[in-house]
Amino acid sequence: MLKILVCIKQVPDTNEIKIDPVKGTLIREGVPSIMNPDDKAGLEAALRLKDKYGANVTVISMGPMQAQEIIREAIAMGADDGYLLSDFKFAGADTLATSTALCGAIKNFEYDLVIMGRQAIDGDTAQVGPETAELLGIPQISYAASIDYKDGYFIVERKVEDRIYVLKAKAPIVVTVLGESMKPRYMNVARLIDVYRNKQINVWTAEKTNTPAEKLGLKGSPTQVKESFGKQLKAAGTVMDNLDPQEAAKVIAKTLAEKHYL
Amino acid sequence: MIETPELKAFKTLLKDFVENEVKPIAAEIDEEERFPAETIKKMADIGLLGLPFPVQYGGCGGDNKMYSLAISTISKACATTGVAYSAHVSLCCQPIYQFGTEEQKQKYLPKLLKGEWLGAFGLTEPNAGTDASGQQTMAVLEGDHYVVNGSKIFITNAGYANVYIIFAMTDKSKGVKGISAFILESTTPGFTVGKKEKKLGIRGSSTCELIFENVKIPKENLLGKEGQGFSIAMKTLDGGRVGIASQALGIAQGAIEETVKYVKERKQFGRPISAFQNTQFELADMYAKTEAARLLVEQAADAKDTGDKSLSLKAAMAKLFAAETAMNVTTRCVQLFGGYGYTREYPIERMMRDAKITEIYEGTSEVQRMVISGAVLH
Numbered sequence: 001m002l003k004i005l006v007c008i009k010q011v012p013d014t015n016e017i018k019i020d021p022v023k024g025t026l027i028r029e030g031v032p033s034i035m036n037p038d039d040k041a042g043l044e045a046a047l048r049l050k051d052k053y054g055a056n057v058t059v060i061s062m063g064p065m066q067a068q069e070i071i072r073e074a075i076a077m078g079a080d081d082g083y084l085l086s087d088f089k090f091a092g093a094d095t096l097a098t099s100t101a102l103c104g105a106i107k108n109f110e111y112d113l114v115i116m117g118r119q120a121i122d123g124d125t126a127q128v129g130p131e132t133a134e135l136l137g138i139p140q141i142s143y144a145a146s147i148d149y150k151d152g153y154f155i156v157e158r159k160v161e162d163r164i165y166v167l168k169a170k171a172p173i174v175v176t177v178l179g180e181s182m183k184p185r186y187m188n189v190a191r192l193i194d195v196y197r198n199k200q201i202n203v204w205t206a207e208k209t210n211t212p213a214e215k216l217g218l219k220g221s222p223t224q225v226k227e228s229f230g231k232q233l234k235a236a237g238t239v240m241d242n243l244d245p246q247e248a249a250k251v252i253a254k255t256l257a258e259k260h261y262l
Numbered sequence: 263m264i265e266t267p268e269l270k271a272f273k274t275l276l277k278d279f280v281e282n283e284v285k286p287i288a289a290e291i292d293e294e295e296r297f298p299a300e301t302i303k304k305m306a307d308i309g310l311l312g313l314p315f316p317v318q319y320g321g322c323g324g325d326n327k328m329y330s331l332a333i334s335t336i337s338k339a340c341a342t343t344g345v346a347y348s349a350h351v352s353l354c355c356q357p358i359y360q361f362g363t364e365e366q367k368q369k370y371l372p373k374l375l376k377g378e379w380l381g382a383f384g385l386t387e388p389n390a391g392t393d394a395s396g397q398q399t400m401a402v403l404e405g406d407h408y409v410v411n412g413s414k415i416f417i418t419n420a421g422y423a424n425v426y427i428i429f430a431m432t433d434k435s436k437g438v439k440g441i442s443a444f445i446l447e448s449t450t451p452g453f454t455v456g457k458k459e460k461k462l463g464i465r466g467s468s469t470c471e472l473i474f475e476n477v478k479i480p481k482e483n484l485l486g487k488e489g490q491g492f493s494i495a496m497k498t499l500d501g502g503r504v505g506i507a508s509q510a511l512g513i514a515q516g517a518i519e520e521t522v523k524y525v526k527e528r529k530q531f532g533r534p535i536s537a538f539q540n541t542q543f544e545l546a547d548m549y550a551k552t553e554a555a556r557l558l559v560e561q562a563a564d565a566k567d568t569g570d571k572s573l574s575l576k577a578a579m580a581k582l583f584a585a586e587t588a589m590n591v592t593t594r595c596v597q598l599f600g601g602y603g604y605t606r607e608y609p610i611e612r613m614m615r616d617a618k619i620t621e622i623y624e625g626t627s628e629v630q631r632m633v634i635s636g637a638v639l640h
Contacts, residue, residue: 073271187275189309190322196268197323 002055002149004046006115007102007132008039008074010067011122035070038117038179045147045177046115047078047185053149056080060105062090062098068201075195076187082201089206092218095123099131101216104209106136112171113154118143118178126176133174140174141167145181272328276335279308288340291466292612297422298343298466302350305343306377311350315359320372326501330508330563334556337512338519341616342466344512348505349418350374354381357427357498358445361486366445370425382423383502384414384472385495392629394429394495395438399474401430408432408444408484410477413456416623420470421455424448427498428472429491441491445483452477463615500574502624504562507580510588510620511559514552517588517595517613521545524599524608541598548591555584575637582630585620592617 012031020027035043046057059074061067062085071082085105093101106114114136119126126142133140145159156175158165206216214220240251256262265273283304291298305311314329315321329351337344355374358366373379390396399412410430417426426446433440446453456471486494522545525536535541562580565573592614596603603610621627 069267069271072267076271076275186279186308187271189272189275189313189324190317191309192271192275193268193323194317196266196271 002049002053002113003109003111004049004055004057004113004115005106005109005111006039006043006046006057006059006074006079007117007128008043008059008061008070009036009117009120010034010061010063010070011036011120014121033066033069035073036117036120036122038119038121038177040117040184041179041182042115042117042175042177043074043077043079044182044184045144045175046113048182049113049147049149050078058082058109060085060102062086062093062101062105065203068203071201072192072195072199073187075199076192077185078188078191084201084203085206085209086203087206088217089213090217092221093216094221094223095125095127095131096222097216097218097220099128099135100211100220101206101209102128102132103135104211105204106132107210108208113147114138114172114174115147116174116176118176129174129176136174138172138174139169140176141169142176144175144177147175147177269328269331273331273335275308276332279304280335280339284336284343285339288342289606289609289612291340291342293465293606295460295465297468298340298346299422301340301343302346302377302380302422305347310347311377312355312375314351315355315371315375319359319367320375326504326563326566327560330504330559333505333508334512334515334559337509338516340466341509341513341613341620342464344509345464345467345506345619346380346419346422348502348509349383350381350423352502352505353383353418353498354423354425354427356501357383357443357485357494360497361443361490361494362445363482365482366485370445374425379424380419380422382417382419382426383498384417384420384426384428386414386416387412388415392626395441395492397429397431397441399428399430400434401432401442401444401479403432403481407478407480410444410446410452410474410479412474414472416459416469417472418467418469418623420472421458421468426472427485428474429495430474432488432491436489438492439489441495442488443485443491443494444479445485446477446479450477450479461619463612463617463619465615499624500577501566503577503581503630504559504566506620506624507555507559507562507577507584510581510584510617511552511555513588513613513617513620514548514555514584514591517592517610517617518545518548518552520608520610520613521548521595521598524602524610528600528602535598544594544598548594551587552591555580555587558583572637574633578625578630578633578637581620581625582627582634585617585627588617588620589614 010033013034016031018027049055050057057079059079059082065086068084090101116129130140141156141158143158143160144156146157148155153168153170156167158167309322312321313324314326317323333344333348358370374381385394401408401410428444428446429441431440432442452475454473456473459469525541526534528535558580562576565576595610596614599610
């Protein structure tokens, strides 16, 4: 049976975030925490493989104890098991320290496939998936729109801008999944009740990652956030439909001239 | 209700599901008088159809508080879907679970709770409405089966249900004590679904006549014992009323949500109408009433879970108050919407039409007053 690991992250629901008009910072109080949408799509990809071929799906998350909620959600959706890496030693991790911790945790498992979301809506770096694959020393396919499996190989549709690459790779590999590609299923009510009443979530400390402390958390993070600020809103652009290339070029030239760029 | 992490997750699930699957088609199924079969299927897929029953029969192991919350959340967006759900769970699955033999439970519950089958309940007849004791449908024991003749009216989920709990006279001389309950499969020869009603509200729900012409129901499908039918019907309706009270509560909550959104946007005399004291006081009254209804509904659901002997009274109070609140609130909400509220451009007129039935079915408000006063004067 296929063994699939899915890495998921708990993030603030950025749709619900408001900016403090005075300080210009994010108001995080009262903002619900959710499973990162790309990760949820990754979980859906794993569950579709499970539906189709049979698989054991295990989710892994790193975060504070409250991140157990998304592990429970994942199990209620259909994952078999879940592990939370939670330790003060992980605090303040950048993408490298996060990947290092995840890599250490992943090495405790046998697996055919590691799935991650493309990126998290709170950081938007899209680095953790590829970095983890590098650290594990296995192939990676990013920006996946679908994952299939045949005879020891994964067949992945990789969607980049205007084209789709269909790639085939031998297990084990890391795949990062595009959020918009797969509509995640709902939690199942029976599973939801079961996971809250009868299941313990496995919580692992840094020790389980078998990684020196200086490579984890803030100590293991070469990048540090200097400042966060809200993006200035730009005025909506003008859409000019149904122009042939010549007319379009004229409009562009005229607009650039009006703004003194030409 | 204390919000445990489990309940919080369940609320999130319900909200997502209703927002994405129920709300978008609520106006359409009303307009087209179309049964929302696709929504029922999706509800089955996530396990809602077996919510308050044990896992051993294919249920979810949830309780009636969760079930009540599911009905009210669904009914906030679509009361039609709410009643189809309530009829299935409260009026079909529940009596089989409560009064059925182990064989009957094994045979019917797994399919019903997984939603492979839909359930319905047939008690009302043309001449036996509030006075349900006047049953004219007859069931005569002949060898190893009962032969049933007669008809029922106003049956929710009719035509879509695979299993019906029906009531018939097995001994006319005994009056109420001569009524028996049966589990009827829709494929049984001689059973047909008759005329579909055209209704004021809950127009997507299928409400039809049932006709029995020499329908042979196997003896083993007698629910409870001969003569227990009326008692089974009344006890089933006590639970069903928690469902309808939850539906009514949902309608009121949904109407308030829509109205709050509208009054903030609608401008008159240069101000949003939410800035006027009339709007504010109307909303305050409606909100307080709806919260009171919610507490009565939660109390009744809790009584069902704990096997409280006063379930009948608590369910009657919840249904009476929630139904009248739904009617009152939706009517006032339409008024706050003004002319737009009277059009089908907004959902509020539908909510007002849907609310009315909650004062009528599964025991009219007058019946609830009889139950309550009976308990008070006891």
